[in-house]
Amino acid sequence: MSAPILAATGLTKRFGGLLAVDGVDFEIARGEIVGLIGPNGAGKTTFVDLLTGVQMATSGSIRLGERDATRLSAHERSRLGLARTFQIPRPFQDMTILENVMVGALFGVGGRAVGMEAARRQATDALARAGLGGLADRRTDILTTSGRKRLEIARCLAAQPMLLFLDEPLGGLNATEVNEALDLIRTLRDGGVTIVFIEHIVPAVMSVSDRVFVLAGGRKLAEGKPAEILADGAVRRAYLGDVGGAVRRYRPAATPAGGA
Amino acid sequence: MKPEGRSLFARHRDLLLLAALVVLAAALSTRLGPYGLRVATMVFMYVALAQSWNLIGGYAGLISIAHPAFFGTGAIAAAILLINGAGIPIAMLGALLVSLAVALCIGLPTLRLQGHYFVVATLLVSEALRNFVLNLNAFGFSGGIAVNLVGPLGLTRMGPAEYNQLFYFVMLGLAAASVLVVLGFERSRWGLALRAIRDNQTAASALGVAAARLKTMVFMLSAAIASIIGTAWAFWLGTVETNEAYNLLITFEIIVMVFLGGRGTLWGPVIGVVLILMLNESIGIELAELTQIVSGLIVVLIVLFQPDGLIRITTDGLAAFAPRRLAANFRRYRVT
DSSP: OOSEEEEEEEEEEEETTEEEEEEEEEEEETTOEEEEEOSTTSSHHHHHHHHHTSSOOSEEEEEETTEEOTTOOHHHHHHTTEEEOOSSOOOOTTSBHHHHHHHHHHHSTTGGGOOHHHHHHHHHHHHHHTTOTTOTTSBGGGOOHHHHHHHHHHHHHHTOOSEEEEESTTTTOOHHHHHHHHHHHHHHHHTTOEEEEEOSOHHHHHHHOSEEEEEETTEEEEEEOHHHHHHOHHHIIIIIOSOHHHHHHOOOOOOOSOOO | OOOSSOOHHHHTHHHHHHHHHHHHHHHHTTTSOHHHHHHHHHHHHHHHHHHHHIIIIIISOOOOOOHHHHHHHHHHHHHHHHHTTOOHHHHHHHHHHHHHHHHHHHHHHHTTOOHHHHHHHHHHHHHHHHHHHHTOEETTEETTSOEEOHHHHTGGGSOHHHHHHHHHHHHHHHHHHHHHHHHHHHHSHHHHHHHHHHHOHHHHHHTTOOHHHHHHHHHHHHHHHHHHHHHHHHHHHSEEOHHHHTOHHHHHHHHHHHHHHOTTSSSHHHHHHHHHHHHHHHHTTTOHHHHHHHHHHHHHHHHHHOTTOTTHHHHHGGGGGOHHHHHHHHHHHOOO
């Protein structure tokens, strides 16, 4: 693996008596897609919260490239190149869809240099890439679940991150939408974005990830290539059950492009 | 946000409207009698105040009751400086600086609070400051006693007509400037960021918005405008008294005005100011106690049935107040 763009060491989060994340080491190299899986309550979202600065770690350290990012706030990490979507989408409801995405363009990586007109163009472009072109001037309450997830992604794209965290982007989507979302993730990676991808739909994670990282009870249970994880006895017992057949059968269907 | 390629007129519509209103007001200045002039000056003052509150309460969505602290300090600090021999410019600038210091002291701790905690905290510090000033006995100033500024201001040299005209234009200028500040803010990246914070601070921060810093900045800006108006108000009255300067009612009134017209909009607060002051002038003399009941009712009804305010009429026409729409709003925003 080349030098990691993000490296966490001994990352720990304690809520009173509960150890939500317990001494986890994690690294990701430029251009990778890492799938983050684990049973409910494994600490996946908390782990991403710690990495993106939405919550502060109780102990442990985080490096972003050469920089110590452990105490940096969410907006400072965003400006260093992190972006994330939320499991439950958090649209800015009193804004148009375009304005939502403009926030990412104006304040994300290098955002300080972007003027309003440039931000508008950047946001329009991000909307098109996320499959929401044509809805720019509508309000967010017209969006379906899938549309709201796309809006989350579009806002991140407009921020031009080098490392993107997707927190369950496939939850609540139908089979066609899942395939479209997976295509979008591959396209993003091909465009140079490194991706950490939390998901419960294991076959989807396995089909798109270079490496899979398994959390259980706040600890790292396993880490490896998708095939290795599927073959790992501990992972199967903790989480997967027998999904080997499902993965072999999983073939993304050909789907029409576009559509929210 | 409007699409690109808007006509020159559409892009500058708000500026043109503001210019037209200012020209109209300037032209009216010679036609209004003393009473009309006084009411109009009051309207301008309230427009400026409402816009200053609109920044923090409307765009940032933070229901701040700290406004009396800034308005009052703008008035009292200027008065203290004046009676101690400072010139008018120094008194104005000094009062502004003192108010900004007060705003920083209030803002830094309270802006960490959310929802009701912020509202209650700002209310309490405002009242605490009023009590502090009321008990202040220094610099030749005594909290409980009205300060006469007519002499130090040199107003004795002016006739009443000239004097009324002067403050008519001072307040008109402040009102226009405050509308301009809101307009510039609304169209800037900061306006967008503030609305993002209001809707979802976590998501805004994750997209790179420095939420805490921006909220503090807007709080200070809002305080600065309120303080300048406080100073102008003290100069206008020519006499200033602590309880009046730090009066909570003025802030409650501007909150009603902003909610009625439409918080977080450019023209909503202006509409709210005109309507509420018209109401006060029409029933306020004979039935003063009723005006506050009516204001209270208005704010409750608006919040329940049309939280976007009367400004909705300009986009949706009367449909904004169709019974079905009001009922839908009531269900949508109901607190359960």
